[in-house]
Amino acid sequence: MSYGLLSLGVQGVRAAQSGLGVVGNNITNVNTPGYTRQVAQFTSMEEGGVLQDQVQRIADQYINARLWSDNSRFEAAQAYEQLSSQLDNLMASDSTSLAVKMDDYFAALQAANDDPISLTNRELFLAEADALVRRYHDLHDQISNMGETINTRIRELTNEVNVSAGDIADLNERIRVAEAAGKDAFELKDQREESIKELSALVDIQVSEQSNGELSIFVGNGQPLVVGQSAYQFAAGQNDFDPTRFDVTVNIAGAETNITDMIRGGELGGLLTYRRETLDRSQNELGRLAIIFADTMNAQHQKGIDYDGEMGERLFSNVNAPNLIDGRLRSLYGTEGTVNITDSSQLQASDYELVFTGANDFRVKRLSDGKIWDSQDLNKVTTADDVANSGDLFYDPSNGEISLELDGFRLDADAHGPFVSGEKLMISPVKTGADDIQLNITNGRDLALASPVTVSKSASGDGSTAEAVVELTHLYDSTEKDPREQLPGIPWELSFDGTDWTALDADGDPVSVVQSTSDPRVLVIGSRADNQSELTVTLSGQPATDDKFTLNYNFSVDDADQITNVGVSDNRNGLLMSDLMKEASSLEGNYQDTYGRLVERVGTDTRVAQMDRSASEAVLNNTIAQRESISGVNLDEEAVRLIQFQQAYQASAQIISASQKIFDSLIQVV
């Protein structure tokens, strides 16, 4: 066997040159993102010599797929953490926190109670109450603004998704054309992988390779985003129930599919999850606290009398004001109605979705924890007026009327005709609570720190040490401003005959007295069943037969029937308002406990988000390292190849030179 020395030399030089080209290309692309290193392939030929006919692209599709999904997970965790961290700061910083303002509010109330006759102290308390209201508003606004920021970002991100998807579809086409022409299209493939990586940072995707080498991309529950050379459009669209809130839709064959709840990964997934799990919840928690606070403070304030002897107004705005009860209900197909707060202590920080599942059935879902009530589970009553307890339902599907009570709220809705199957009602009892709260009283004189009644011992039986305190515990009509109308027939005289207590009004007619079965020292006087207000007298010491207590107004009435000599030094109602601070007014406890739970929950969410972020970052870095170890350029390695090919080149040149010398020698011999 013999070889053509010259042609071998030439082939060697060419092969080494190509090899140097590949090495050069690797070195120059050392900093190019997404670049996949290439390796020159050499083949020895049958007739001798070498052929450099192929360049291999060192890529692993399995690693790439993992890189994309890890990237989605990391970007989602990072987006969630950034937003959550903002909220976390907001809730606890002294300049924005509710806790400190509530302390100030109760301190000012104490100061007013210390000196109830001081109008200055009363005005200072109202100023603190106003500051607290503004703090509620500020926090609500900050949370709303985060919602706005998320809206803006959703719009930007859907645009970015569309750009990336368009690029990928375009690259699919170019790669197909290049490969059809027998070209390698390595750089195009690098670009396509890089575009997919960018897309995976925006949204979680599934990538599948078609037989023709095209990559198709799906999102959510398999909705197509890129199929071959065509890309579908993402859009930010208004939520069905809330026009201020953007959802994500994808347009497939002219139909918009809402995929908001299916996106989990990428920055978009992080934002949407954060909005659903943390932001909505926090807004509801804050709103619920504002409603509980206003409702309980109002109820107590209305049981007192002000500087001029009138029953207290609501201290804060009515939690069931007409515009509010309308705004708490939204419907898909135009059902109208109201949502009233019936028992603020039972409220949950959640929205509720009511879906009509058939002609005669519906179910209610509490969105915070997914609890479901089926219409069959509720206690059916015959008229709307009979709905009085949690779990009661009045339902007339043929006329489209529904009334029900759950979790401290009452829904009354009317579709003006049969309910359509698929009709959805969104019930948000507490969502805007922190925005809705307002101070209702602006004049310190109107602050009802005094109790409308006093009790004094008018006769003492033999050896009696009994003392009594009195509290107005039930108002028969909270709109009535004259305490004499609330408590007619006073003075009432309470007498003890050794076993029972009885009461007579000013005309000598009996008044209902009910002794508490759990504590015999507690007497309820008057009866709400008889449309009367109720007073609760609590006794201490040892009563004796013939003890008498007189219950009187905490003011005098002059000849012109006007209230005068008001008990302006009395702070008993103010103390009861102050005691609300300690009372378990929500499912979590007192006001501060309730707020504390919110801060703790946001803190925990943020903490978990930080851990998720750092865990997903570690996983992503590991995958990047794996990909780099396969596909990345190592300059030392390239240096070795460079020398290797240089030397091969020089050696091949020597072959040519040797062939020349042989030829020369031959010529000389000849």
Next chain:
Amino acid sequence: MRLSTNLFYAQNETNISEANSRLFKLQQQLSTGEKLQQPSDDPLATTQIMKFDRVIARTEQFSENITVSERRLSFEESTIDSVVTALQRVQEIGIQGGSAALSANDKKILADELDEILGHMSSLMNTQDAQGEFMFAGFKGATRPYVLNGDGTGYEYQGDSGARFLDIGENSTIQSTDPGSSFYGDSTDNVLNQILNLKQGLVDDDSAAISSAAEGVNGWYENVVSKQAELGARLRVLDDQAMTLSDLKTFTESTRSVFADTDYYEAISQLSLETTALQAAYQSFGQVQQMSLFNYVG
């Protein structure tokens, strides 16, 4: 493992930036003195700290209430001291006036002195504080409590029996006002009218009336003195409670500090550890990055 050049640089960058952010956090802890910069640093500790903050705020408020009560009760005490002094003189007059040796004219002089004392006492019993609140009117602080009737024959109590309480602890209150009725009597059955009776007895030179009125005054004197003792006891309770609150506040603040404040020893040693680590990272990066085969070829 095969290492790409890119990854080498990226990894070094990450390491250094992470070490920097740990240093920053420590530096923040040291400069603010607060261990937790935001609730997520330790959500459970944050909840505890918030609870301690509430306890401290309320303790401060209770202390403020004690100060207010002490001021008011001390004012009340000094007013009552003057009333007691005046009543002692009335008692003396009662004893002197009962003496048969005294002439009608002498009794008239004593009656005139009683007029002066009556004016002084009624103004004490109608004392107003800085806010203009009548101290002894019960809940009717805007109403003058002891008012002489139209024909000048008697005083009538216009206040009520209400007494104001203030919170001075989580579950304790203190009576911070006293209605005049409990010291000096209510409606027309009061010490001033008894003194009027004594005066009338002296004017009429009616020894039976004088001795009965003097006895009545003695009764009121005893009542005022016993209530005065009660008042003193209440002031002592306030002192005790102020001490308790101050202890509670100190204790709560020190417990809060365990959760919230930077442990300087720990933070400083951590800081030097992290600084050393960062320096090592800089140094090793500086050395390793010079290593390249390209420095040796060509």
